[in-house]
Amino acid sequence: xxxxxxxxxxxxxxxxxxxxxxxxxxxxxxxxxxxxxxxxxxxxxxxxxxxxxxxxxxxxxxxxxxxxxxxxxxxxxxxxxxxxxxxxxxxxxxxxxxxxxxxxxxxxxxxxxxxxxxxxxxxxxxxxxxxxxxxxxxxxxxxxxxxxxxxxxxxxxxxxxxxxxxxxxxxxxxxxxxxxxxxxxxxxxxxxxxxxxxxxxxxxxxxxxxxxxxxxxxxxxxxxxxxxxxxxxxxxxxxxxxxxxxxxxxxxxxxxxxxxxxxxxxxxxxxxxxxxxxxxxxxxxxxxxxxxxxxxxxxxxxxxxxxxxxxxxxxxxxxxxxxxxxxxxxxxxxxxxxxxxxxxxxxxxxxxxxxxxxxxxxxxxxxxxxxxxxxxxxxxxxxxxxxxxxxxxxxxxxxxxxxxxxxxxxxxxxxxxxxxxxxxxxxxxx
Numbered sequence: 001x002x003x004x005x006x007x008x009x010x011x012x013x014x015x016x017x018x019x020x021x022x023x024x025x026x027x028x029x030x031x032x033x034x035x036x037x038x039x040x041x042x043x044x045x046x047x048x049x050x051x052x053x054x055x056x057x058x059x060x061x062x063x064x065x066x067x068x069x070x071x072x073x074x075x076x077x078x079x080x081x082x083x084x085x086x087x088x089x090x091x092x093x094x095x096x097x098x099x100x101x102x103x104x105x106x107x108x109x110x111x112x113x114x115x116x117x118x119x120x121x122x123x124x125x126x127x128x129x130x131x132x133x134x135x136x137x138x139x140x141x142x143x144x145x146x147x148x149x150x151x152x153x154x155x156x157x158x159x160x161x162x163x164x165x166x167x168x169x170x171x172x173x174x175x176x177x178x179x180x181x182x183x184x185x186x187x188x189x190x191x192x193x194x195x196x197x198x199x200x201x202x203x204x205x206x207x208x209x210x211x212x213x214x215x216x217x218x219x220x221x222x223x224x225x226x227x228x229x230x231x232x233x234x235x236x237x238x239x240x241x242x243x244x245x246x247x248x249x250x251x252x253x254x255x256x257x258x259x260x261x262x263x264x265x266x267x268x269x270x271x272x273x274x275x276x277x278x279x280x281x282x283x284x285x286x287x288x289x290x291x292x293x294x295x296x297x298x299x300x301x302x303x304x305x306x307x308x309x310x311x312x313x314x315x316x317x318x319x320x321x322x323x324x325x326x327x328x329x330x331x332x333x334x335x336x337x338x339x340x341x342x343x344x345x346x347x348x349x350x351x352x353x354x355x356x357x358x359x360x361x362x363x364x365x366x367x368x369x370x371x372x373x374x375x376x377x378x379x380x381x382x383x384x385x386x387x388x389x390x391x392x393x394x395x396x397x398x399x400x401x402x403x404x405x406x407x408x409x410x411x412x413x414x415x416x417x418x419x420x421x422x423x424x425x426x427x428x429x430x
Contacts, residue, residue: 003037003081006074010034020044020149021054025086034086035073051080058082060153064123068116069145087144092132092198098205100228103236104270105141106202110195111266112143117195118259120145121188124154128185130194131173132201152186173197173207178252189252192262196247196255199266203227203240211250218248221288238284238401239269246396253371254398287401303372306400307343307365308334310377314363314407315345321411326352327419342366346382349418359384359421363392363414365403373397377407379414381421388421 006029013025021040028035038058044050058075061082065071070085092109095101101109113135120127127148134147174197176190197208200219204226208219215222220241224232231237243265249255256262311334319329330347337344343365350358360382368374375397380389392413393406 001076002079003039003074003076003083006030007035007037007083009037017041018147018149020050026083034088035083036070036086037081037083039081045080054080056153057149057151060125060151060155061148063155064120064125066116066119066123068112068143069120087136087138087146089136089138089144092135092137092143092202095137096132096202096205100205100226101202103203103231103234103240106199107266107270108141109135109137109143109202110199111263113145113195113198114192114259114263114266116143116145117191118263121191121259126152126186126188127191127194128152128179129171130191130198131171132198132207133173135198172209173201175210176252177211177250187252188259189255189257192256192259193247193252195262196244200244203231208248211248218244220244220248224288233281235280236269238280239265241284241288242399242402243269245401246398249398251371253373254396256396257373303367303375303397303400304336304341306403307367307375308336310365310400310403310407311343311345311363313404314411317408318411318414322349322415323352325415325419327415328352338366341372349422357422357425359418359425361414361418361421363407365407367397375403377403377410379410379417384421384425388417390417 003026007026008029010025010027016023021038021044024037024039026035026037027033040050040054044054055077058072058080062072062075070087072082072084074083075081113130117127117130125148127145129147129150130145134145136144136146138144174194176193178187178190179185197219200208204223206223206226208223210219212218213222220227231240243262246265247255247262256265315330315334322329328348328350330345332345332347334343334345336342345363346360348358348360350356361379362382363377363379365375365377368376373396375393375395376391377393378389378391381387390413392410393403395402395406
């Protein structure tokens with residue numbers, strides 16, 4: 001069977017050509033429906049490996065049914081070809097190259113792509129080449145992910161493109177270190193990082209290119225002047241830079257681990273109130289001195305130090321609050337314990353005018369997981385029966401800004417629970 005049996009070329013549309021093949025707009029002879037015909041170049045058809053690779057690609061995509069991915073309408077094996085649903089629109093590269101888009105529309109596009117990506121991963125497909133040129137946006141604002149030419153299929157348990165040992169996969173839009181490693185080339189977290197790069201591109205009009213520059217700075221720090229000033233001064237800016245801090249980590253273990261994690265963060269940014277908090281803007285500006293660590297060991301060292309920093313920030317906020325209500329503050333500074341995995345504050349809460357009665361309270365910040373990718377902040381009582389424990393925050397370890405924000409915001413909650421424990425002790429006469 002040949003594609004010419006059912007289709008004819010639409011000469012009014014340009015042919016899009018790549019390194020191995022081309023995509024041509026065609027029209028069904030009976031229904032007059034448009035389709036996207038993908039074929040190998042004649043030179044590639046003569047190379048057995050390239051033909052086999054192309055057959056594997058269309059075989060994997062034939063059963064892929066995910067909103068946001070063009071459906072396959074027809075395929076041929078003897079003379080390999082595939083006809084996909086034709087998507088009318090422009091690529092994100094054409095739309096946003098050099099032209100920053102609004103925050104709301106950019107997050108809407110990336111959120112839709114994230115849902116599409118979640119469906120692909122759920123059906124065993126890792127794209128590995130997500131970039132603005134491979135996303136078509138319809139006139140209704142619906143993004144479609146295209147060009148699965150270097151994808152990996154779990155169904156076949158093999159790459160749809162064969163690469164030499166040590167050869168880099170991915171694209172020059174955002175180069176990821178794990179795509180140099182043969183063991184990590186199938187990691188779905190790379191696709192999630194590409195989506196973070198697409199968000200950066202939509203907001204700045206430029207490609208991120210690398211996870212860090214020569215000074216160890218991630219794209220949103222190195223190219224910070226490319227963000228529109230209106231966005232930098234917006235209430236959403238703090239949470240947006242927080243997302244990039246996690247999404248552009250050098251180690252995949254410190255980035256977003258699941259598509260749902262990224263979707264939740266995108267939704268959270270748009271939930272920020274419209275009113276501008278000038279204090280928050282100042283704090284964000286002060287936080288921007290941080291540079292991304294040049295390699296993973298330096299990143300983890302700084303994360304460990306940030307545990308104590310966060311607890312000392314909590315102490316600085318807690319002490320004046322306690323004094324206002326007649327209670328003693330925290331006398332010492334936080335200390336690192338458990339070989340850098342944990343920082344803690346320990347003190348006895350009592351009235352200013354008396355040492356007794358008092359209750360001993362501990363606030364801990366602990367790195368969890370084998371790769372130390374998560375941090376948990378927790379309050380608990382000591383020498384009390386029953387013991388009291390309360391989680392104050394759980395999130396990515398790389399996001400020290402958010403850890404400090406959540407801990408300093410929990411001072412009243414910690415004092416309230418400490419006072420309740422003290423009240424129980426007074427009532428029991430101990």
